[in-house]
Amino acid sequence: MSVALDSGRRRSALGGSATISDVAEAAGVSRQTVSNVLNAPHRVRPATRERVEQVVAELGYHPNRVARSLRASSPGMVGYRIHPVSTESVAAIHDRFLHALVEAGQAGNHHVMLFTAADTDDEGDRCVALCRTGAVSGVVLYDIAPQDSRPDRLLAAKVPFIAFGRTAVGTDRYSWVDIDNSAGTEAAVDHLVAAGHQRIGFLGWPEGSSVGDARARGWLAAMDRHGLLARSHRLDVRGPDSMSAGTRLMAELLSRPEPPSAVVAATDTLAVGALHALRDSGLRAGHDVAVTGFDDTAAATALGLSSVRQPIEEVGRLIMAALLGVTTGRADVEPFHRVLEPELVVRTSS
Incomplete structure (x- = not known):
């Protein structure tokens, strides 16, 4: 049985390393x-085996030995x-x-291969290379802009x-799991309003981040819903996600003629910086000024910082389960989309 390869593909194979995907397509x-x-080979019908072996020979395909050893030690690798x-x-x-991610992968007999870029x-280039050499069967993307x-x-x-997060457009074409970041900051504002606060500031990131923009929208929506936006619109300040930026931004708000009585920070990092500014000004969090963060880190627990907690364990489980579906190669697998609700953990800072 003969297999005809078009000259373009033949030249491509001769001009560079053929991959398992090239062989499969041909x-x-x-x-x-x-x-x-x-x-x-005993698992494949003789006619199919002969056709594949001929393509392997004509393309000069050489299996990646490192990737084969990885597959031998683990049924599934995720980059x-x-x-x-x-x-x-x-x-x-x-x-x-x-x-x-690692814990959920082990439960499904998959393991995570870490790499830097x-x-x-x-x-993106490394993901393509890892998949084409067979080192991984799929990849997970993080921090989507x-x-x-x-x-x-x-x-x-x-x-x-599978992506943890989503882009502004085209989200119907790929699978993703995301957190309702807007709902998280809305919950923080609702909590502060219920405690009697009306001048509520916001410490956020510069525009252009999916997560940061969503958390800013949550603050705006909740303040508008409570009829407080007009008196607080000058209390929205932005900076990089660092403790020093949080300290600087909070000090800026405290210097205003009408400073806020409470602040919603887009991250625990910014919130911890805000706590430093309060301390430097002789003010107490939860007594003089209320502060909430986002991510519920170990620092939030240690400092008594109210913070929005993301269901990260559920994210890892859903991503691994969905990745098993897209790596099967089935054409009928529809993109998987899920938005999870975060939860505000209230502590002494608010």
Whole structure:
């Protein structure tokens, strides 16, 4: 039996390393079938095996030995880029998510392969390379920006993936799990209003972040719903997500002719900085000025900081379960979408 390869594909194979995806496409079979031909030929019908073997020979495909050894030690590998943590941050949300992802993966006989990347473009390239060499069967994306290029990059390369977060547009084309960040800051405002506060400030990130923008919208929506936006519109201040920025922004608010009696911070990192500013001004959190954070970090527990807690463990479980679906190669698997509600944990700071 002969298999005709178009000259363009032949030249591509000769000019660069052929991948298991190239072999599968040329032979008209799945990547799993190619893998079975190479590793468990007795599972494949003779005619199919012969066709795949001919394509392997013509393309000069050489299996990635490192990837094969990884697959031999684990039935499923999932790629994930680890992110550096700033010394100016108290955030542990990334660590919690990674732990939840690994735990959920082990329950489903999948394991997580960690890698680093210089930026999101580099991350996209590495995801494609890892998948094409067979080192991973899919990847998880984290910290999605409104105009993030990674989903389109991986969709075009046919790399199975799930995102924690979502872009501003095109979210129907890929699978994602997200937190209702707006609902989290709305809950914080509702709590402060119930405690009698009317001048409620907001410490947030500069515009352009999916998470930061959503948390800002929550503050705006709740303040407007309570009829407090007009008297608080000058109390919305933004800066980088660092403790020093939180201290500076809070000091700026305290210097206003009519300072806030309460502040909603977009992260625990900014909130801890705000607590430092209160201390430096001789004020007490929860007595003179109420403060809430977001992410419910270990620092929030230690400092008595009220904070919005994300259901990260559920996020990890849902992402791993959905990834098992998209890595099967089934054409009938629909994109998976889920938004989870966060919960405000009230402590002495508010």
